[in-house]
Amino acid sequence: xxxxxxxxxxxxxxxxxxxxxxxxxxxxxxxxxxxxxxxxxxxxxxxxxxxxxxxxxxxxxxxxxxxxxxxxxxxxxxxxxxxxxxxxxxxxxxxxxxxxxxxxxxxxxxxxxxxxxxxxxxxxxxxxxxxxxxxxxxxxxxxxxxxxxxxxxxxxxxxxxxxxxxxxxxxxxxxxxxxxxxxxxxxxxxxxxxxxxxxxxxxxxxxxxxxxxxxxxxxxxxxxxxxxxxxxxxxxxxxxxxxxxxxxxxxxxxxxxxxxxxxxxxxxxxxxxxxxxxxxxxxxxxxxxxxxxxxxxxxxxxxxxxxxxxxxxxxxxxxxxxxxxxxxxxxxxxxxxxxxxxxxxxxxxxxxxxxxxxxxxxxxxxxxxxxxxxxxxxxxxxxxxxxxxxxxxxxxxxxxxxxxxxxxxxxxxxxxxxxxxxxxxxxxxxxxxxxxxxxxxxxxxxxxxxxxxxxxxxxxxxxxxxxxxxxxxxxxxxxxxxxxxxxxxxxxxxxxxxxxxxxxxxxxxxxxxxxxxxxxxxxxxxxxxxxxxxxxxxxxx
DNA sequence: GCCGTTTTCGGCCCGACTGTTTTCAGTCG
Numbered sequence: 266x267x268x269x270x271x272x273x274x275x276x277x278x279x280x281x282x283x284x285x286x287x288x289x290x291x292x293x294x295x296x297x298x299x300x301x302x303x304x305x306x307x308x309x310x311x312x313x314x315x316x317x318x319x320x321x322x323x324x325x326x327x328x329x330x331x332x333x334x335x336x337x338x339x340x341x342x343x344x345x346x347x348x349x350x351x352x353x354x355x356x357x358x359x360x361x362x363x364x365x366x367x368x369x370x371x372x373x374x375x376x377x378x379x380x381x382x383x384x385x386x387x388x389x390x391x392x393x394x395x396x397x398x399x400x401x402x403x404x405x406x407x408x409x410x411x412x413x414x415x416x417x418x419x420x421x422x423x424x425x426x427x428x429x430x431x432x433x434x435x436x437x438x439x440x441x442x443x444x445x446x447x448x449x450x451x452x453x454x455x456x457x458x459x460x461x462x463x464x465x466x467x468x469x470x471x472x473x474x475x476x477x478x479x480x481x482x483x484x485x486x487x488x489x490x491x492x493x494x495x496x497x498x499x500x501x502x503x504x505x506x507x508x509x510x511x512x513x514x515x516x517x518x519x520x521x522x523x524x525x526x527x528x529x530x531x532x533x534x535x536x537x538x539x540x541x542x543x544x545x546x547x548x549x550x551x552x553x554x555x556x557x558x559x560x561x562x563x564x565x566x567x568x569x570x571x572x573x574x575x576x577x578x579x580x581x582x583x584x585x586x587x588x589x590x591x592x593x594x595x596x597x598x599x600x601x602x603x604x605x606x607x608x609x610x611x612x613x614x615x616x617x618x619x620x621x622x623x624x625x626x627x628x629x630x631x632x633x634x635x636x637x638x639x640x641x642x643x644x645x646x647x648x649x650x651x652x653x654x655x656x657x658x659x660x661x662x663x664x665x666x667x668x669x670x671x672x673x674x675x676x677x678x679x680x681x682x683x684x685x686x687x688x689x690x691x692x693x694x695x696x697x698x699x700x701x702x703x704x705x706x707x708x709x710x711x712x713x714x715x716x717x718x719x720x721x722x723x724x725x726x727x728x729x730x731x732x733x734x735x736x737x738x739x740x741x742x743x744x745x746x747x748x749x750x751x752x753x754x755x756x757x758x759x760x761x762x763x764x765x766x767x768x769x770x771x772x773x774x775x776x777x778x779x780x781x782x783x784x785x786x787x788x789x790x791x792x793x794x795x796x797x798x799x800x801x802x803x804x805x806x
Numbered sequence: 807g808c809c810g811t812t813t814t815c816g817g818c819c820c821g822a823c824t825g826t827t828t829t830c831a832g833t834c835g
Contacts, residue, residue, distance in 0.1 A: 283807095290818060294807040325808050363824090365833050400826055450835090463835085490823055495834095505835075507822090525819090525835080532819045537812085543820060 268716065269309050272335050273299040275344055276328070281356045282347040284366035285373070297323035297526060304579055306751035310336050322526075322578060354380020362410045371396075385411055421502060424737050426452050426459035427772045429502060433464065433481060437506075441477035442470050445514055449521035450505075453573045455777030457739040457746065461503040463521045471508035478506045513545040515558040520544040526578030527571075534566045534582070574746075574780040593780040594761065594789060596773050601791040603632035603661065603679065604704060604734070604762035607640045613647045620656060625764075630795045632659040634681055641672055657795060663704065681705075681734075687718060688725035700796065702732035702760050707741045719744075723752050732758040732790055735782075737774035750782035759789050 280295035301323045302309065312318055313336055318329045331341045351373075357380055358369040372378040375396065376387050384407075387393060393404050421429075430448050437443060443466055447453075450463030468474045475494045479486050483499025494506045509517040520528060521544065535542045540549050546556040547565045555561040560570045568585040572593055575581045584590045605619055616633065625631060635641040641662060648658045662672045663681040666689035681704040682689075706722055708715035723744075726733045733752055736743030743762075744752065753759060763775045779789065786792040 291807050493822055
């Protein structure tokens with residue numbers, strides 16, 4: 266207890282409880298503060314010690330006081346008071362699809378329902394019939410939603426969401442007349458986890474697109490209108506599709522990419538200058554301004570185009586206004602890929618195939634990583650016998666700090682440390698030859714000390730000038746954007762690996778994660794030529 | 807509850823869809 270995540274959770278709970286009470290604007294204010302706290306790169310206690318809590322977007326006097334109470338006492342009296350007023354089951358009711366604060370409150374006040382279980386009983390007893398606003402269809406929907414598995418709403422890891430989205434885009438393209446089709450939402454912003462998918466289409470025949478979308482194998486239609494359709498995949502993931510005219514594409518893409526806070530901020534800017542932005546266009550009174558591209562939308566606000574990965578209302582708008590938006594990492598900045606795994610049974614044929622993939626072929630150097638001595642020796646002989654290609658082949662060795670196997674001196678070009686438990690003694694990075702970095706560093710959701718362990722490794726990397734890795738699986742197998750940003754801002758170096766988890770580099774999820782952390786090419790080692798000589802990479806501080 | 811180089815008070819993004827409505831409320835994103 267006492268960490269940023271716990272504080273954010275407390276404020277979200279306050280927001281939910283205030284929703285039940287019918288408060289109009291306070292819930293959003295608490296949620297905004299919670300989102301800001303989640304994206305902080307340091308502990309609240311450190312910000313409080315500097316007396317800078319009010320600098321956090323969405324934190325004013327009242328929430329500052331509550332943060333201090335939370336840091337001091339581990340709880341917030343206001344939250345305790347709300348908890349005493351409202352049965353915990355009421356918040357659970359609002360989690361059910363189709364039930365919002367108004368409905369949950371009515372169940373509570375009109376029917377004495379205090380949670381999902383008593384709601385089921387009330388429906389079975391026919392007590393919803395005759396309640397104004399509740400016809401047979403609505404009652405059936407509530408009953409259905411109560412029976413549905415709650416796990417349906419779980420957020421998916423970025424990589425899983427990206428793959429599903431890619432499949433759906435291909436499915437639609439293959440069977441409907443699509444002009445433009447793009448992913449929006451948190452997937453486009455490369456959030457570490459994705460709650461649902463948003464897909465945007467322009468087409469002259471929207472009916473055909475909606476039909477094709479609904480025909481996705483295993484999908485069930487949640488709702489369908491003339492321009493909007495929502496489905497749930499066989500796996501339970503919700504996917505929204507919107508069809509807009511091509512002249513509205515920029516406005517729609519900007520709008521559906523979010524984030525919510527970013528949209529509120531941009532729309533406020535628009536209002537300040539007498540404009541109105543909706544998902545169809547920027548309007549000045551009755552006059553429609555150019556809205557076909559995102560750049561046009563931002564231009565109407567006198568802003569440069571803002572990369573989607575940093576659209577979180579965490580300073581990007583101010584930076585855009587000041588002309589100080591960071592130059593973010595691009596896939597084309599990466600000169601090397603250093604984490605192609607060697608799987609059991611792999612041989613030269615497969616390695617050559619990986620090298621021949623269109624993305625890898627553009628690189629200057631590629632590193633294959635072995636974790637068994639037999640693999641290492643097979644790799645070595647392949648590299649020796651191989652006729653020299655354009656791409657330099659490097660051989661790496663991956664092991665845990667406690668591993669007993671050790672490659673012969675001079676046989677490896679670099680070493681990858683796979684974290685296992687707490688950071689090792691500093692000597693660990695001195696074993697063997699060549700540069701060392703930490704790969705596969707993430708948080709095991711089962712590990713309650715995961716966040717602490719991550720932060721220990723980040724500190725260790727900084728202290729010993731050891732690079733950390735960003736991968737397409739932030740959180741579970743690589744730094745998340747916040748950790749990467751914190752590390753880079755403190756002077757740490759990064760390895761950005763798209764291929765750690767397979768050869769498909771095309772989605773750019775590792776680069777996206779780095780961009781989300783406001784990271785440019787500067788701290789990224791594999792955006793530099795491979796180091797020459799026998800020195801460290803980067804040099805020790 | 808937060809916020810402000812037009813504001814320290816009066817705003818707070820805004821439209822699609824559904825179900826129950828004779829004109830709109832609630833939910834959702």
